[in-house]
Amino acid sequence: MLSPPHQPRCLLAVALGRAGVGRGRPLPPDFVEALRAVVGAPNVSTAMAVREQHGHDESMHTCAPPDAVVWPQAVGQVQELAALCYRCRVPMVPFGTGTGLEGGVNAVQGGVCFDLSRMDAIAELSLEDFSVAVEPGVTRKALNSHLRGTGLWFPVDPGADASLCGMAATGASGTNAVRYGTMRPNVLNLRVVLPDGRLLHTAGPGRQPRKRAAGYDLTSLFVGSEGTLGFLTQATLRLHPLPEAVAVTTATFPSVRAAVACTVQVLQAAVPVARIEFLDEVMVGACSRFSGLELPAAATLLLELHGSRHSLAEQQRQEIVQLNGGSGLAWAEEPEERGRLWAMRHSAWYAALALRPGCQGYSTDVCVPISRLPDVVVETKQDLQDSGLTGPMVGHVGDGNFHCLLIFDAQDPAEAQRVHTFTQRLGRRALAAGGTCTGEHGVGLGKRALLLEELGQEGLDTLCRIKAALDPHNLMNPGKVL
């Protein structure tokens, strides 16, 4: 229900659409044998269970299994496999941890799923340069474990323990973006296998300067390309020093408007804030019940400050309290104590699901200018009520990005339809407010109609031209984004 029909929306996209093998068309004869010749028989599967497991992510989009799954072990194998698919015009779909939320891995035109999870080297860690290179099998938690004791960390945290290359492909961000940025400014270089099997280093082979002005920024182009331009087989990432001190607090507010006003004040005061998370009263109520906490069911902010001990000293915090206008502030500094406060936010998804046992969840992802956030949130809450939907809200409010965790009965077509029309309406509300239909989950399958509205025809046409220039036969993850 959440997947609109996959019609392309510009002439180039129509031309592109024709080039693909197309869903249901069988793989060429002996093709699977040719795959096995590259990676070895145990690293190729056409078993239905395996294909179905690789035909969906954590979203509600209908499973679309690939025709085959391959597990390359090295970049050279990815190149050979891609060249093979390219020659035979077989669609290719990159697969990391499958934790995406917009159907990015669903093989809507069939073809070969490249499961890159077995390429998991961590290389070129340089403490002086604050950089490291990771292969697609490395998740953010695995990297941060690897970094333990070095004084450095990788802060981008989308919630799921996703593959870092997958996070780059999605343009992920999450709770720390207000201080450390999204994936884009934290990727220094990408090793990409192009659709025809050639190897591209977006910032040149072996390079990781902290900044460059040498030609078009290919790194930023491939970050957020959702697997439609090539395979990200290594990402060189920018690391950050661990903060000397961390302090967490929560504050409750009489209204959404008051919570957002506080956020703006905190940002304007240049407080060293790393995370500002918003939970609406429905979300806090769900978390209370789920975790057995006794939290006031009110609009709530979780703030986390990162800095030196001095910068987070009592007096500084006192100023933030004064800025707040909120109540119920409690500061936590020790990891355990901080963890207790964060537990509420971390359990949000499961707490939301527990509101209606047996139902499924879908997370919206709009992002709007902060000045428009209160109106958009208030209207959206009214819309939820009018639509008879359950949708507690959490938000990375420092960036204007918020999610409605819609909990619905997927077996009830009427309710699923209400979810669909609500999410489209929410997307358009965000666009009308100068925002975007997706802050961090990507376009995938579900937001392609909204993307045209967001960018306009010239914008979409420009994307299509770039896609056609780099993937002329529309073989890379076809049917996504465009």
Added chain:
Amino acid sequence: MLSPPHQPRCLLAVALGRAGVGRGRPLPPDFVEALRAVVGAPNVSTAMAVREQHGHDESMHTCAPPDAVVWPQAVGQVQELAALCYRCRVPMVPFGTGTGLEGGVNAVQGGVCFDLSRMDAIAELSLEDFSVAVEPGVTRKALNSHLRGTGLWFPVDPGADASLCGMAATGASGTNAVRYGTMRPNVLNLRVVLPDGRLLHTAGPGRQPRKRAAGYDLTSLFVGSEGTLGFLTQATLRLHPLPEAVAVTTATFPSVRAAVACTVQVLQAAVPVARIEFLDEVMVGACSRFSGLELPAAATLLLELHGSRHSLAEQQRQEIVQLNGGSGLAWAEEPEERGRLWAMRHSAWYAALALRPGCQGYSTDVCVPISRLPDVVVETKQDLQDSGLTGPMVGHVGDGNFHCLLIFDAQDPAEAQRVHTFTQRLGRRALAAGGTCTGEHGVGLGKRALLLEELGQEGLDTLCRIKAALDPHNLMNPGKVL
């Protein structure tokens, strides 16, 4: 001497090269009349003095005047003029303040120079959203004057009072990048006139969310495109809160290596540093003589901290002193006192020129991983000595970016040749160290050969494909970057 021959280096570029009108070919009959019909006669000039004034920037590249200069007053006029040039296959060159350093405005294939300086509106200032939209005639100093009293500022500072749209086109950065980033993360949206006159908003019309994951990042693609993909006719910028407190200090070191080691320690300690500028002993000596100061002629760092009063309190600074291993630390807090310390850095270019009165200057621009910086700087100093060249060094050392301010007699072909071979060798030294040939000045005319070496054939080919997709007749600033 510094301009290598303008031969393209990939097949697509060859094809592109054929499409242009080509230097020396006259404008079509009645073409200038058609330009006048769009913008009015007073806003078109074919006078040689005007054309020569628009045929070069502040670099040493040979002046290449356009065939005509136009001054559009509104985006609709830019569109009409572009459509006219497109139909007649006349090259187009965008012009801002002409303060570039790599020949970006030189009309090497003739055509029409679009001087955009009279489009100077500042619009959509939103204090809550930390954003503002500026047209190409707005310089960074004009914007910061406009922002006075708002508590916000735009921190990217390349030295020159450049047009902000020009800074976006170049991918500029400068002294504050270590804290606030380069232009790329500070541009939220760009209003672009495409080569055929269509209007593109890179993040969609009227949008300025702080983050987005909606399709390929067109904003980052156009930032740093050096006028080769379209005209940047408005940039929506991200503003920052003014720091509550600013403290500046200088420290001298026994060696380059010690100064860089201090930089790494400062970065690792997550000190709230906004600027870390390096000056070598030749540069400090030149500044001393130029400004009548009495500074020890030694490797020197200028550090500027931005933060809350608490975070810059005495104890915090004391820690930085301890980290330093340097000597001669003096902290300045008041604007006047800080200005005195910065005067040395701000006068660097003129102090360098004063080393050899009557000579000209050219600034190199390599950027390398910080771990490689000491070796690269030491080797480069030796190379300067062996080459018999005068080239004091300044550097944005927190990013690994440094400049040799080469002061040479342009009338002496042998010396100009030594400058050319030195800069090529320096570029290759940076590439061998995992760096880039340009950190912030761009490729323009002079670094196209190095760009191929930096990106490799696949990288350059990818740039050429994008260029061909968006500017199929190679009319936008032809002969630059590719």
